[in-house]
Amino acid sequence: MVNKILFYELIFVVILILIRLSAVIIKIKKRDKRMRLVNDKNANDPENPFDGLRNMAFDISLQQLGLDIKDSEIYGVIMDRETGNANVTLVAYKTGDASLYFSSGGGIIGGGQKHTVNSAAKILVKQASVYFDKSKIMYAVPLPDKDCIRFYFLTAKGKYCIHEEMKNIRNNTSPYVNLFEKANDLITEIRKTEEKEEYKIPMF
Secondary structure: OHHHHHHHHHHHHHHHHHHHHHHHHHHHHHHHHHHHHHHHHHHHOOOOOHHHHHHHHHHOOHHHHOOOOOOOOOOEEEEEEEOOOOEEEEEEEOOOOEEEEEOOOOEEOOHHHOHHHHHHHHHHHHHHHHHHHHOEEEOOOOOOOOOEEEEEEEEOOEEEEEEEEHHHHHOOOOOOHHHHHHHHHHHHHHHHOOOOHHHOOOOO
16 A cells, blocks of 8 residues: 555656646746747847948958968968857957957957957868868858858968868867867857857857
């Protein structure tokens, strides 16, 4: 009799746990749906500067940067990351100028004025030269596929690109892990320049 009572109590506890777990899952799904709706709205907002800022990052000239370099030398790196809810674009130039843009709205512009950001941006651009031979020339600059990342290399000869899946970065099987880490170092330094919560994003 006692065993039977314990059995029913155990069943009852399991049912309660399943109910609570289901409630949590439903809550998370609703939250994610709200986030996607908000981000989609912001991304399609005509006042959202993301597309304009990103295009300007690609179109900036050597003259505007005050640089005089060889045709194949990389003078800028633009990293696009698809995060599931939004796209994040990191910009770094050989001059040390750097910015961070979010498709959901907002960003951090001109971070290169700070010494630590300036230094990290230059390191990223220098590191990119190691991977130039693996890149392909691009005549368009699309955003990455879902859960993927793109590194664009800006040169006087044109724009070059590397496309990689984030799962390969996470499990350290990608040849671009070191480049990604240098980009993350720059993001860390840029984030330190801003204290406002709306400008912060989860670390990659």
